Amino acid sequence: MIILSWNCRGLGHTRAVPNFRELVRTHMPTLVFLSETLVLSNKVEEIRIYLGFDGAFSVNCDGRSGGLAVLWRYRDMCSILNYSQNHIDMKLSESSYADWRLTGFYGFPETTRRRQSWSLIRNLAATSTLPWCMIGDFNDILSHAEKRGHIAHPEWMIRGFREAINKSNLHDLPIQGHPFTWERHRGHINSVEEQLDRALATAHWKSRFAQATLTNLLASHSDHSPILLDTEPGGVQTAAWKFRFENRWLKEQELTDIVTGHWIYSGNQDMTGKLHHLSTHLSSWIRRLNQDLKDRIASTKNMLESLRDKEDPTSLSRTQELRDTLSNLLAQHEAYWKQRAKQF
Template structure:
């Protein structure tokens, strides 16, 4: 299972949904937790449908702050067993497997509410004895090394959070790539980074998923990094995608030559069936290079941002900001292309609320 956890700082921002869509495309999560959504349940429902997810549960914002949401696929696997303005607690039920708990958590950001946040974490711990994993924005650090720049955190805050984690019998799950998940003031003398986001788990959960790890990735519209929790070793999947001919290929340069050359191999393929199979395989290979929106520049930019996120010199800061703007334009352009295409299908094939439209949205996400 793959879980995405992200303090998105507002889903109403024009860059938020394209960023979220790109994260889903790149990592294929089955569960998403979002914090500081700054929106209401109707918006979460729209996001759920557009991403092709089956279920959602959300807590609306209060005034101009807050908001937390969970989205998931395979509705019969998930049950909401508890929630507050700061957490959503799920029970995971998979066929032939022992049940376990997954919690999305958002700690109070105010320093004066640290003890309140720790007490909430202790209370959530006592809800169930199932193997447990909790992921989110804790707004706390476990060690002074988890903060870089400006004034150090008070010792009582670090010690208080560490003692709470120990009392809850939780342990930190290994984080890959970059050690900090939140930043402020990059490029100036007040630049600061902290590991405010993390995943913690009980001993029983770690015993069940010993190879679990957290990937600290990038987004362009929040000061928090999205976290990708993979709770087991990746499994090789065999793809069995049926061939589908698209009319738009006939408008692409080189299409006629591909068909002519492959169909003309009469000495290699003696039957119509063999020719059709060879032609479909060749068109599939050709289409991946010549007849789709090129995602490679997006992936290359994301990799460059990953490499440069630890640099804080002036030249690097300028480059990072330029790269973020460029990546953002590319993701929005990509998002608008598929959104427009989905609407074109709707105009031709049916109503916006039909099963057809929902399935088409999911199909487009997988391309």
């Protein structure tokens, strides 16, 4: 199972949905947990339908803050156990494994309410004996090594969070890639980076998913990075594919020559054979048309990844340029998919 977790900082933002759709298209998550959606349930349902998820559950935002959502791929795989403004607790069912438990978590950002977050973790730990994993934005760190900035993280907060994790029999899953998942004021003297987003699991869960990996991803929207938990890395994710003719192809000057040439080239084959031959070559042709945009998106992401740990003025300026470029490319890609959806 592939689980995507992201503090998206508002699904109503024009840049948020293209970023989210690109994450879903690229990584094909089975389940997605979103925090700080800043929207109501009708918006989450709209996105569920648009992205093709079978199920969704959301906790409405409180004014202009908060909001949680979970979306899952297959109708009967997820059962909601309980929820609050800070968590969604789920039982997951997979054909190849016994049921297990996943909690999407959003810790209180206010310093004065951290103890409430830790108390919630301990209370959740006592509610079930299923193999358990928590994932999300905890708004806490476990050590000073998980922060980069000129002001040290308060020791009492590190100690309190660590004690809550230990008493709940949870273990931190190591993260691959860039070590920090949240940043603020990058490039300024008071810049801060921290690993606020993480996954925690019980020993029972870790023994069942011994090869599980957690990866820090990129997104041009939000000051939080998405994180991706893969319980079985190396598993093949495939999507059903059917050939469909798209009306927009009629605007391409090459189309007539391609159809005529391959219809003649297919020779004496029967109608079914000719259509199969033609659809195969049309699919290859349209993939080449779409590949340029995908290549530019991938190239921009690679350049952003290479600059992630650099703090010099030139790199910071280039990072902002690339983030704007990526947002524009994703908006183009989003417009293409919206146009395509109207044709069916």
